[in-house]
Amino acid sequence: MFLFNIFNLYHSFKKYKAMKKVKNIIPSCLDCQNKNKVFCAMSTEEKAEVSREKGHNFYKKGQTIFYEGNHSNGLYCIHSGKVSLTKLGDDGKRQVVRFAKEGEILGYRSLISGDSYQATATAIEDCTICFVQKEKFNELIATNAGVAVNSMQLLASDLRNAENKLISIAQKSVKERIIESILLLQETFGFENDGETLDVTLSRAEIADTAGTTTETTIRTLAKLSDENLINLVGKKIKILNLGELKKACSVLD
Amino acid sequence: MFLFNIFNLYHSFKKYKAMKKVKNIIPSCLDCQNKNKVFCAMSTEEKAEVSREKGHNFYKKGQTIFYEGNHSNGLYCIHSGKVSLTKLGDDGKRQVVRFAKEGEILGYRSLISGDSYQATATAIEDCTICFVQKEKFNELIATNAGVAVNSMQLLASDLRNAENKLISIAQKSVKERIIESILLLQETFGFENDGETLDVTLSRAEIADTAGTTTETTIRTLAKLSDENLINLVGKKIKILNLGELKKACSVLD
DNA sequence: AAAGGAAGATGATTTGAATCATTTTCTTTG
DNA sequence: CAAAGAAAATGATTCAAATCATCTTCCTTT
Numbered sequence: 227m228f229l230f231n232i233f234n235l236y237h238s239f240k241k242y243k244a245m246k247k248v249k250n251i252i253p254s255c256l257d258c259q260n261k262n263k264v265f266c267a268m269s270t271e272e273k274a275e276v277s278r279e280k281g282h283n284f285y286k287k288g289q290t291i292f293y294e295g296n297h298s299n300g301l302y303c304i305h306s307g308k309v310s311l312t313k314l315g316d317d318g319k320r321q322v323v324r325f326a327k328e329g330e331i332l333g334y335r336s337l338i339s340g341d342s343y344q345a346t347a348t349a350i351e352d353c354t355i356c357f358v359q360k361e362k363f364n365e366l367i368a369t370n371a372g373v374a375v376n377s378m379q380l381l382a383s384d385l386r387n388a389e390n391k392l393i394s395i396a397q398k399s400v401k402e403r404i405i406e407s408i409l410l411l412q413e414t415f416g417f418e419n420d421g422e423t424l425d426v427t428l429s430r431a432e433i434a435d436t437a438g439t440t441t442e443t444t445i446r447t448l449a450k451l452s453d454e455n456l457i458n459l460v461g462k463k464i465k466i467l468n469l470g471e472l473k474k475a476c477s478v479l480d
Numbered sequence: 481m482f483l484f485n486i487f488n489l490y491h492s493f494k495k496y497k498a499m500k501k502v503k504n505i506i507p508s509c510l511d512c513q514n515k516n517k518v519f520c521a522m523s524t525e526e527k528a529e530v531s532r533e534k535g536h537n538f539y540k541k542g543q544t545i546f547y548e549g550n551h552s553n554g555l556y557c558i559h560s561g562k563v564s565l566t567k568l569g570d571d572g573k574r575q576v577v578r579f580a581k582e583g584e585i586l587g588y589r590s591l592i593s594g595d596s597y598q599a600t601a602t603a604i605e606d607c608t609i610c611f612v613q614k615e616k617f618n619e620l621i622a623t624n625a626g627v628a629v630n631s632m633q634l635l636a637s638d639l640r641n642a643e644n645k646l647i648s649i650a651q652k653s654v655k656e657r658i659i660e661s662i663l664l665l666q667e668t669f670g671f672e673n674d675g676e677t678l679d680v681t682l683s684r685a686e687i688a689d690t691a692g693t694t695t696e697t698t699i700r701t702l703a704k705l706s707d708e709n710l711i712n713l714v715g716k717k718i719k720i721l722n723l724g725e726l727k728k729a730c731s732v733l734d
Numbered sequence: 735a736a737a738g739g740a741a742g743a744t745g746a747t748t749t750g751a752a753t754c755a756t757t758t759t760c761t762t763t764g
Numbered sequence: 765c766a767a768a769g770a771a772a773a774t775g776a777t778t779c780a781a782a783t784c785a786t787c788t789t790c791c792t793t794t
Contacts, residue, residue, distance in 0.1 A: 313643060315651035316731045323643055339636035344643065367629075374628055375621075381635040382593035388642040389567060389577055389598065395650045396692035397569035400781065430742065438650035443781060445743060461790090462741095477570045654751065684772065697751060699773060715760085716771095 252282045252305060252354060260305065260329030263380055267372030276366070281357040291332065291347035291355060298336035298343050300359045304328050307353025308415065308426060311345040312435065322436040324387065325350075325414045325426075334377060335384070337363055350428065395438045398476070403437040404447045405476040408457065410436070412466060422458075422465045429462065506536045506559060506608060514559065514583030517634055521626030530620070535611040545586065545601035545609060552590035552597050554613045558582050561607025562669065562680060565599040566689065576690040578641065579604075579668045579680075588631060589638075591617055604682065649692045652730070657691040658701045659730040662711065664690070666720060676712075676719045683716065 253259075255277035256270065268276065282305065285291055291302055294313055309326045323345050326332060336343050337360050367374045394406055408424070415426045428436075434444040448464075451457045456472050458465035466472060507513075509531035510524065522530065536559065539545055545556055548567055563580045577599050580586060590597050591614050621628045648660055662678070669680045682690075688698040702718075705711045710726050712719035720726060 313647050315647045317651065319651050321647050321650050323646070335636050335639060338632050339640065340633075341636075341640070344640055368625065371622065371628075374625075374632070378592050378628070378632050378635060379594075381632060381639060382589050382595075385589060385635060385639045385642060386593065386595070386598055388639060388646060392577070392642060392646045392649060393567055393569045393575050395646060396575050397571065397573050429740095440782060441742085442744085442783085446781095449743080683770095694752060695772085696753085696774085700751095703773085 252356065255280070255356075258305065262303065262329045262331070264331055264334070264373060264376045265303070267370060267376050268366070269370075272366065272370065276358060276362060279359065279362055283355055283357065285349040285353040285355060287349055287351050289349050289353075291349065291353070292343050294343055294346045296343045298333055298341070298360065300357050301334045301337055301363050302332040302347065303356045303358060304330050304332065305354040305356055307355070308350045309353060309355075310348050310350050310432070312348065313345045320435045321438060322432070324384070325411070327415060331380075334363065335381065338367075338377065338381070350426065350432070400437065400439045400443055401447050401450070402476045403439065404433065404444060405451070405456075405472055407433055407436040408464060408466065409472065409476065411464075412469075417466075420465075422467065424464045424466065427462045506610065509534070509610075512559065516557065516583045516585070518585055518588070518627060518630045519557070521624060521630050522620070523624075526620065526624065530612060530616060533613065533616055537609055537611065539603040539607040539609060541603055541605050543603050543607075545603065545607075546597050548597055548600045550597050552587055552595070552614065554611050555588045555591055555617050556586040556601065557610045557612065558584050558586065559608040559610055561609070562604045563607060563609075564602050564604050564686065566602065567599045574689045575692060576686070578638070579665070581669060585634075588617065589635065592621075592631065592635070604680065604686070654691065654693045654697055655701050655704070656730045657693065658687065658698060659705070659710075659726055661687055661690040662718060662720065663727065663730065665718075666723075671720075674719075676721065678718045678720065681716045 255265065255268075255273040265273070265276070280303075285307070291309065292298075304326055306328050309330075309332065311323045311326065311332065312320045313323050314320055326347075332347050332355075333343055335341075367377060394403055398406070411424050411426050411428070415424065417423060418425045430444050430448070431441045433448070434441045437444065439447075448457070448459060451472075452459050456466075456468050456475065458467055509519070509522075509527040519527070519530070534557075539561070545563065546552075558580055560582050563584075563586065565577045565580065565586065566574045567577050568574060580601075586601050586609075587597055589595075621631060648657055652660070665678050665680050665682070669678065671677060672679045684698050684702070685695045687702075688695045691698065693701075702711070702713060705726075706713050710720075710722050710729065712721055
C-alpha cells in the first residue's frame, strides 16, 4: 500500500512535470529568445503588434498541428518543441518532408501560394506554438521588405533542401539514406549535453518515413551501423560515435 | 554526281533552316509575347529598361546554359526553346529536376538565396535565351512589390512540385514514375497539332533521368505501355493514346 | 502487479529493378 | 555512300530491399 502510494506519487509527479513543461507562459514576440529567420526583420513596433494579435497553443507529443489539404488561414511559429512535416503518398504511405524546431515557422508557404497546407505538421515532442493570422502576415510582407526577402530566402533554402533530398532518395542506397536521415536529425536538433546523443527521439517507423524505406529495413540498417561502431543505440536514443566516418559513408565513396 | 549535289543541297538546306530558326531577332521585352509569371508585373518603363540592359544568346540543342555550382550573376529568361534542369548525384548520375519552356525563368532562385546555381540548365532543343543581370533583378525585387510577390509564388510552386516529386520517387514503382514523367512532359510542353503527340523529343536516357531509373528499364517500360495501348512510340516521339487511363495508372489504383 | 498493445527485432521468401552483355537500329560525318 | 559511333532494344543474371511471418521486449493502463 505504501509502495503503491509512492508509485502513484511518482506518476503524478511525472505528469505534473510534463504539464509544467508544456504550460509555460508564452513570452511576447518582443522578448522571444528564438532566432527566427523571417520575423527577425520586424521592428519593435511590428513585433508588439504581431504579439498582440497572435494566438498560441500547446500540443502534446503526437498531436497534429495542421493537416495536409486543410485550408490555410495563418502561419505557425514554434516557440518550443519539435515538429515533423509529412506528406502522404497515393497509397497512404507517409513521407517526412522536413523537421522543424523552436524558432521555425510552418505553413507560411501556403499563405504565399494561396494553396491549402501541403503537409501535415505533427508534434514529435510537446510543443508550444504561436499562430499568426494570414492577413497579418500578408500585411507584413507587403509593408516590410525585410520580412518579404527573408521569406523568399527561406523558400529558396527549403527548395534547395527538397531537391537535394530528391536526388538522395532517387539515387542512394537505403543505408546511405538512413545515414543522411541521422545526419539531418543531428543538423536540425543537435546533440544532448554529452555531445553525441541526438537530441530527438523518433520511432524506427518515423526514421523509416524520413529515409523513405520500411521499418524492418530501418531496424536492420541501424543495427548494422551500430555493428560498424558508427552509431550506438540505447533504446530509441541514437548516439553518433563517428561523425566523420558517417558523413563519408553516405557519399558514394562508400 | 548530280544526285550527290542534290544530297548536299538538301543537307545545306537543313542546316540553313536550323540556323534560321535559332538566329531569330530578339524582340524587346516590350513586345515579348511570352507569358511570364514574374516579369508580367513590370510597368512599360521597367520593361523598357530591363530590355535595354539585358543580353541574349542562342543555344543549340545539347548546349549548356549554366552549370550546377557555377557562380550566379544573373537570371535567364527563355525566349524560345526548351530546357532541362538537372542535378548530379554524388555518383555522377543525372536527375532531371524540372523542365522549362519559353516564358520561364531559370536561375532566379540562386539570386534570391545568394548561392551558386543549384542545377545545370541544358537546351533540349535550340533556344534563344535572354539574360538579366543580378543587380537589375535585385533592384526590381526591391522596387516592385509585384515582381517580388510573383517570384515568391513561383518559388512556392517550384517547392510544391519538388516535394510531390520526392514522394513519387520515394513511393511509386518505376512504371508509375515513367507515366508521371510522360504526364509532366505533356503538362509542360503540350501536344503537337495532332493533339496526341508530345511536343518534345527526349532520348530514353533523358526520360530515365526524369523518372529516376535506368535507360534499359525505361525502354522496357515504354514498350510495355505501348503494348497496353496507353501510348504509341514512333522513333523518339511519344503519342498519348489514352490520357485518362494513363493518369489512372499512375495513382495507386493500379 | 498484471494484462494488453505497441514497438522493436529477426528470419525466410519474393520480387522489382539494376546490372551486365549483346545485338540491332538509327544518325552523323568524312 | 559507307563507316563509325550513338542510341535503342532485348535477354540473362544478380541483388537490394520489400514483404510476410513470428517472436520478443517495452510501455501504458487499469
